[in-house]
Amino acid sequence: MTIEPTLSVLTAKDFSSDQEIRWCPGCGDYSILAQMKKVLPTLGVPPEKTVFISGIGCSSRFPYYVNTYGIHSIHGRAPGVATGLKASRPDLSVWVITGDGDALSIGGNHLMHAIRRNIDLNIILFNNRIYGLTKGQYSPTSILGQVTKSTPMGAIDNPLHPLSVAIGCEATFVARSIDVNIKHLTMVLKRAAEHKGTSFVEVYQNCNVFNDGAFDYATGRDTKAETTLELEHGKPLIFGKNRDKGIRLNGMHPEIVSLNDGISEDDLLFHDEQADEPTLAYLLCRMRNPDFPEPIGVFRAVDAPRYDESLNNQITEARRVRGKGDLQKLFNAGETWMVE
Amino acid sequence: MATYTRNPQEGERLNPKPVLELNAATVRFCGDSGDGMQLAGTQLTNTSALAGNDIATFPDFPAEIRAPTGTKAGVSGFQIRFANSEIFTPGDQVDALIAMNPAALVTNLPDLVSGGILILNSDAFNAKGLEQAGYLQNPIEDGSLIGYQVFPIEMTRLTRLAVDGLGLGVKESDRCRNFYAMGLTFWLYGRSLEPTLRYIDEKFGKHPSIAEANRRALHAGYNYGDTTDAMVSRYSVQKASLHTGLYRNITGNQALAWGLVSAAERSGCELFYGSYPITPASDILHELVKLKNFGVRTFQAEDEIAAITSAIGAAFGGALGATASSGPGIALKAEAMGLAVMTELPVLIINVQRGGPSTGLPTKTEQSDLMQAMFGRNGECPLPVIAARSPADCFDVVHEAWRIAARYMTPVMLLSDGYIANGAEPWKIPDVNSLPAWQVTHPIGLSNGHGFLPYDRDERLSRPWAIPGTPGLMHRIGGLEKQDITGNVCYDADNHQHMVNVRANKIAGIARDIPLQEVQGPDHGRLLVVSWGGTYGACATAVQLMQVNGGSVAHAHLRYLNPFPANLGELLQRYDRVLIPELNRGQLRMLIRAEFLVDAVGLNKVQGKPFAVREVVQKIEEMLGSD
Structure with a gap:
């Protein structure tokens, strides 16, 4: 006898596992986990229909801490595992939890292809611009010149920008938020969950051990109003402590x-997350500190065919046209001969 | 069902030539890779199968799609043996060789039996063609082919004449040449043209002039044989007395694909197949994509790693997750195989082996990935390994691999090879209702997720396959070491020792669940030949030949390579000596020696080619004679 959980009474507690959380005290991951647990009960999907799949890295311990189904897989391969699961089990809500090294370095190929297929996954990339679990080497998002354990004279390779990669792969949902911006992060996670197709979310996440303060400019009480810009669909791009600056x-x-200076809101760039062309989203994701305030929020949210849906539609269509497969008919079809 | 009836052939009424009865014949078509030799071979194969012969084939083609025309690098061949009794190999030597150009002649002539039939497209033996093949003189004219029955035929000119008036260009006309060669060969062996005419209708129905040209070329070749004075006799190979039943022709890769669909259906699972194109495994994907109405989900992944990880994801969701590749691709999947071993999920991994190392010989066969299958992963990472012995056997082996995977919650490695994959043989079509059937089961839910123990085991040491969507069984698995029973992450020293042992014991225990090893021949004696995989045919034939001649030799062909059948060690002791022929440098031999301390002797060849029966016979004779 199974007891169906009543969705209306689900709380964050229903999504908490009994595992001891082993992130370093003060890690940004705690906040992301907390916001996720707040969002999950609001989605109308019970824990048993929810699956978290991760790769390797600090962020990838995430599945152990939510009481859903989960796989803590191998380095960079979470999108592959998730694709097989979602394609064969379209009834499930599948999340991919990954980091900057996991998704953009060893797993870059899988990330790219998951996004271009627009398979219905929610990919949350915790970007701390450092390798934490291996203790402090530079990552593909570490900034030029960054001094780390493996770059004592400074990093000499140009960083990747997660949203640029996603938009280059024609992502249908692209968003950014910040670990400590609790309300905003909750909103973004919910929007990601509700989007059909691949949702790609970059979360600025502070590694207080190996790259502490990497995002201070975007989180500091005194600076964040000047260094970040909250995107809102259909609204002009305005920022600043006094909301007196615009793009x-x-x-x-x-x-x-x-x-x-005699410039009105109407003169500003208006955000359109539903624009057919990703050009605006790309332009926005290239606005970077310190030259520009960095946009947070939903950059792009458009509808497009989804791999999982199309795959299953082809099966339905094949059955409609040819009838449900019959093994004996298959074996006996074509050239055969009888030995008496 | 289309049973074959022989229609009167044109020309038969005219001047019938004597027909010589043969027990078996081996024919090889060879030419440029663009000459359509694979098609010619396939058509003769199907026609011979429909005529009731037992057949075995050996397609052999270059890795280049179109090497420069006329060069030795571009030679493609297709060998078929048809017989009036059961056969296991496509033959060591060729009775009739059809060579479309000098390069094909020079590379294939060594395999033609002395006195054999040699049909040449003499139009291709021009200065350029001869030079490309390295001939200083035209072999048709210099007497070097004395000792063979040589038939130089102007195939290019005669084909062009046959298709004249259909409005075809020279290139298109010349593309019909393989049908001319087929027609002539079909006449030589008294084969019906009907199956090939049907093929032409199906394949070229939308291009009436091409279809007509191919028909005309086919008839022209056939009639040439009938009317030319050069060919004085033809041959006939009667039906083979196979087991009664309905048969069809099947290749190894097709049998693997059909086996996957069948195993999924018979166990109540959905089939998910993740794969990345690679020679010689791609045809499995090509077969499966045709079967979407069976609910088959195929995923052409971005790489080999995504191919297997997607299969693992699908397996977590309750599907029959499968992937296939060849050696280089399997190497890329190694880490993910470890994940499947650690998470104890049933996944089928098929390796259609080819020549290695590295990119190696993509289109040539080898058995050199056995050690990779056994040990090619980090850590103590055992998984069951089983091998198919022939094209038709692939179908049964998939069923068995899936039974083991699902019952023991483990990835299983299934070994095939390029020779089996592309080779064809008659397959006795099974009654679907008689195929192995057993229902995969998943535990059903509890009230909450905290009481579920994903690594609690049954008497087989197998853990429960709880799938997402089941209330109360929420759990997390992964590549980190698991605590016994709970499956929680655990770095405890004693627990790790225990879990490594449990995983090893689980796989070893499968020996209790597989058939005992059988032996063909005396149950004790002077020599036991032990083989595995695609060398079955050559070894079985060689041992049978020796037994007929009174040799004290028996044959054990292994399907199960890990674990070995429970009686194998005892069985090996019953013979004075053990011979293990392999297309590698002695990988099974190393395993057998390590496991059983038996001083086995190897017969090892790595030339990208299967064993010739005579090579195995020779070794057996040497070993029996040296005692």
């Missing part, structure tokens, strides 16, 4: 303008 397009280039 205006000058040809193909964004520029910061002051709303006090």
Whole structure:
């Protein structure tokens, strides 16, 4: 006898596992986990229909800490595992938890292909711009010149920008949030869950042991209003402590303008997350500190065919046209002969 | 069901030539890789099968799709043996060789039996063609082919004449040449043209002029044989007395694909197949994509790693997750195989072996991945290994691999090879209702997820296959060491020792669940030949030949390589000596010596080619004679 959980009474507690959490005290991952547990009960999906799949790295311990089904897989391969699961079990809600090294270095190929297939996964990339679990080597998102255990004279390779990669792969849902921006992160996770197709979310996450303060500019009480910009669909791009600055397009280039100089909100760039062309989203993701405030929120959310759905539609269609497969008919079809 | 009836052939009424009865014949078509030799061979195969012969084939083609025309690198061949009794190999030597150009002649002539039939497209023996093949003089004219029955035929000119008036260009006309060669060969062995005419209708129905040209070329070749004075006799191979039943022709890769679909259906699972294109395994994917109406989900992944990890994901969800590749691709899957071993999920991993190491010989066969199958992973990482012995056997082996995987919650490695994959033989079509059937079971839910023990084991040491969607059984698995019973992450020293042992014991215990090893021949004696995989045919034939001649020799062909059958060690002791022929440098021999301390002798060849029966016979004679 199974007891169906009543969805209406699900709480964060229903999604808490009994495992001891082993992230370093002060790690940004705690906040992301807490917001996820807040969001999950609101989605109308019971724990048994939810699966978290991760690769390797600090972030990839995440599945152990939620009371759903989960696989803590191998380095970089979570999108592959998740693709097989979602393609064969479209009834499940499948999340991929990954990090900057896991997703963009060893697993870059899988990330790229999961996104371009637009398979219905929610991919959450914890970006701390460092290898934490292996104790402090630079990652593919570490900034140029960053001094780490493996780059004593500074990193000499250009970093990857997760959202640029996602948009380059024609992602249908692209968003960014910040570990400590609790309300915003909750909103973004919920939007990601609700999107059909691959949802790609970059979360700025502080590694307080090996790369502490990497995102101080975006989280500091005094600086964040100037260094980040909250995107809202259909709204002009405005930021600043006094909300008196905006982004205006000058040809193909964004520029910061002051709303006090006779420039009105109507002159500003208006955000359109549903634009057919990803050009605007790409332009936004190239706005980087310290030259620009870094946008957070949903960059892009468009509808497109999903791999899992198309795969299963082909099966339905094949059955409609040819009838359900019959093994004996298959074996006996074509050229055969009888030995008496 | 289309049973074959022989229609009167054109020309038969005219001037019938004497027909010589043969027990078996081996024919090889060879030419440029663009000459359609694979098609010619396939058509003769199907026609011979429909005529009731037992057949065995050996397609042999270069890795290059189109090497420069006329070069030795571009020679493609297809060998078929048809017989009036049961056969296990496509033959050591060729009775009739059809060579479409000098390069094909020079590379294939060594395999033609002395006095054999040699049909040549003489139009291709021009200065350029001869030079490309390295001939200083035209072998048709310089007497070097004395000792063979040589038939130089202007196939290019005669084919062009046959298709004249259909409005085809020179290139298109010349593309019909293989049908001319087929027609002539079919005449030589008294084969019906009907199956090939049906094939032409199906294949070229939408291009009436091409279809007609191919028909005309086929008839022209046939009629040439009938009317030319050069060919004085033809041959006939009567039906073989196979077990009664309905038969069809099947290749190894097709049998693997059908076996996967059948095993999934008979066990109540959905089939998910993740794969990345690689020679010689890709045809499995090509077969499976045709079967979407069976609910088959195929996923052409971005790489070998995603191919297997997607299968692991599907297995977690309750599907029959399968992937296939060849050596280099299997190497890439190694880490994920370890994950499947650690998470104890049933996944089928098929290795259609080819020549290695590295990219090696993509289109040639070898058995050199046995050690990779056994040990090619980090850590103590045992998994069951079983091998198919022939194209038709692939079907049964998939069923068995899946039975072991699901009953023991383990990935299983299934070994095939390029020779089996592309080779064809008659397959007795099974009654679907008689195929192995057993229902895969998943535990059902509890009230909450905290009481479920994903690594609690049954008497087989197998853990429960709880799948997402089941309330109350939520659990997390992964590649980190598991605590016994709970499956929680655990770094405890004693627990690790225990879990390594449990995983090893689980696989070793499968020996209790597989058949005892059988032996063909005396149950004790002077020599036991032990083989595995695609060398079955050559070894079985060689041992039978020696037994007929009174040799004290028996044959044990292993399907189960890990674990070995429970009686294997005892069995090996009953013979004075043990011979293990392999297409590698002695990998099974190393395992047998390590496991049983038996001083086995190897017969080892790595030339990208299967064993010739005579090579095995020779070794057996040497060993029996040296005692």
